[in-house]
Every structure is written in C-alpha cells, then in structure tokens.
Amino acid sequence: MSxxxxxxxxxxxxxxxxxxxxxxxxxxxxxxVSLFWQPWPPAEIDIPNRLQPPGAAHWLGTDSxxxxxxxxxxxxxQSSIVVGVLAVAIGLLAGVAxxxxxxxxxxxxxxxxxxxxxxxxxxxxxxxxxMLGAIVGPGLLTGIVAxxxxxxxxxxxxxxxxxxxxxxxxxxxxxxxxxKGPWRITIDHVLPNIANVxxxxxxxxxxxxxxxxxxxxxxxxxxxxxxxxxGRMLNEAQTQMxxxxxxxxxxxxxxxxxxxxxxxxxxxxxxxxDPKLARRR
Numbered sequence: 001m002s003x004x005x006x007x008x009x010x011x012x013x014x015x016x017x018x019x020x021x022x023x024x025x026x027x028x029x030x031x032x033v034s035l036f037w038q039p040w041p042p043a044e045i046d047i048p049n050r051l052q053p054p055g056a057a058h059w060l061g062t063d064s065x066x067x068x069x070x071x072x073x074x075x076x077x078q079s080s081i082v083v084g085v086l087a088v089a090i091g092l093l094a095g096v097a098x099x100x101x102x103x104x105x106x107x108x109x110x111x112x113x114x115x116x117x118x119x120x121x122x123x124x125x126x127x128x129x130x131m132l133g134a135i136v137g138p139g140l141l142t143g144i145v146a147x148x149x150x151x152x153x154x155x156x157x158x159x160x161x162x163x164x165x166x167x168x169x170x171x172x173x174x175x176x177x178x179x180k181g182p183w184r185i186t187i188d189h190v191l192p193n194i195a196n197v198x199x200x201x202x203x204x205x206x207x208x209x210x211x212x213x214x215x216x217x218x219x220x221x222x223x224x225x226x227x228x229x230x231g232r233m234l235n236e237a238q239t240q241m242x243x244x245x246x247x248x249x250x251x252x253x254x255x256x257x258x259x260x261x262x263x264x265x266x267x268x269x270x271x272x273x274d275p276k277l278a279r280r281r
Contacts, residue, residue: 017268023261091151099159207262
C-alpha cells in the first residue's frame with residue numbers, strides 16, 4: 001500500500017479525525033453554498049415578521065429585525081473562513097520564516113527573533129484589534145491583521161523548536177559536510193521534516209482564529225454590518241435572551257461545532273502524522 005493510501009486507511013479508522021473532518025467539511029460547505037444561494041437575503045429587514053419561530057418560510061426563525069437566521073448563519077461562515085485562512089496565512093508565512101531564520105543562523109539572530117516573539121505575545125489579538133481599531137477603524141481587515149499578528153510568534157517558536165531538533169540529525173550534519181549552505185539545508189531538509197507539525201498547528205490556529213473573530217465581532221471590533229457574523233449575532237441576541245433565547249443558541253452552536261471540528265481534526269492529524277503515534281494504531 002502506498003504512503004498516501006496507508007494514511008487514508010488509518011484516517012478512516014480514527015474516530016476523532018473522521019468527526020472533525022466531517023464538521024470542518026460542513027463548515028466549508030456552508031460557506032460555499034452561501035456564495036451562490038441563501039434562503040433569504042441575510043440583511044433584508046422584515047419588521048412585521050420579527051422574532052418568528054422556525055418554520056417552512058424561515059427554517060431557524062427570524063431575529064429582532066425580521067432577518068432570516070439561517071441565511072445569516074450561512075453567510076457568517078464566509079467571514080469565519082476568510083478570517084481563519086488569512087490570519088493563519090499571515091502567522092504561518094511570517095512565523096515560519098522567522099523561526100527558520102532563528103534556527104539556521106543561531107546566535108544573536110535567534111536571540112533577536114525570540115525576544116521579538118516575547119514582545120508580540122504581550123499584544124493578544126483582542127488588544128491588537130483595539131489598537132488597530134482606534135487607528136484605522138474596526139472591520140474585517142482589522143480582525144484579520146490582529147489575529148494574524150498574534151499567530152506570528154506562535155509559529156515562530158514552534159518552527160524554531162522543531163527545526164533545532166532537525167538540525168541535530170545525522171543527515172543534516174552530512175549535508176553540511178557536503179558543503180550545503182544553511183538556507184539550502186533549511187529548504188531541502190528542515191522544512192519538509194517539520195511540515196507535519198506546522199500543518200497540525202495551522203489547523204488548531206484556524207479554530208482559534210474563528211473563536212477570536214467571533215469575540216471581536218461580539219465586541220464590535222470585527223466584521224461590521226451589513227455583513228453577517230456569528231459573534232455579532234450573539235451580541236444582538238443578548239437583548240432578547242428571555243423573549244427569544246434561540247437567537248443566541250444558533251450562532252453559539254455554529255461557533256462550537258466549527259471550533260470543535262477543527263480541534264478534533266487537528267488532534268487526529270497529530271496522531272496520524274506522528275510516526276510514533278501512527279505505529280501504535
């Protein structure tokens with residue numbers, strides 16, 4: 001059996017990965033479907049039909065302004081995925097580059113990168129979003145940049161630690177003895193051998209980004225109207241908690257399932273991609 005075939009054979013037998021991949025696939029499917037079709041225009045206000053219970057016309061009911069909840073959830077998945085993908089991409093590209101640089105150069109370069117990471121950790125995504133919001137205003141871009149900046153030191157530290165372990169391997173020492181430079185070794189040997197670790201971390205960071213986007217939107221610092229957002233749906237639902245509690249349940253459930261799915265898939269990938277854990281299965 002090929003290596004890819006063996007991976008998928010083991011993946012199908014891993015319940016956590018299967019559940020996580022299914023939930024993550026549903027998240028992606030919801031965002032994809034909403035690009036072409038929604039039950040109702042998500043921003044359409046219909047005051048006479050406000051706070052309607054679930055029914056044939058409105059599958060999950062309507063909110064305090066008569067907007068269709070199902071449509072808002074579907075389109076809100078777009079915001080979550082856009083923020084997750086771009087924020088993780090920022091952290092992955094910048095963090096891996098800095099971590100690989102620190103591992104390859106060592107000395108004062110490594111010390112400088114690590115101190116930069118410590119400094120960046122002092123500014124969590126929420127604090128960064130508040131500062132950026134005060135400068136350029138709140139919005140989707142503000143949330144992406146804030147979460148992306150928070151991801152940079154996470155990936156930098158992970159890359160540096162994993163790369164240092166690879167640099168001590170015999171085949172890397174042989175490559176250095178053969179005259180290969182540090183950048184060539186990093187590209188040919190280090191990055192391919194730490195890719196599995198980075199993939200798992202990217203999956204976990206994706207889940208964290210979705211949760212952070214919801215928190216920022218809840219506080220009014222993330223996605224702005226008229227674009228739907230799960231976090232802002234929770235914010236708007238808090239004034240109707242006793243009159244229509246399901247307004248908070250639906251976006252809360254969407255956030256929980258999305259984050260749970262990505263975390264389960266990340267844990268499953270860790271088990272499947274780690275050679276030691278894979279042999280035990």
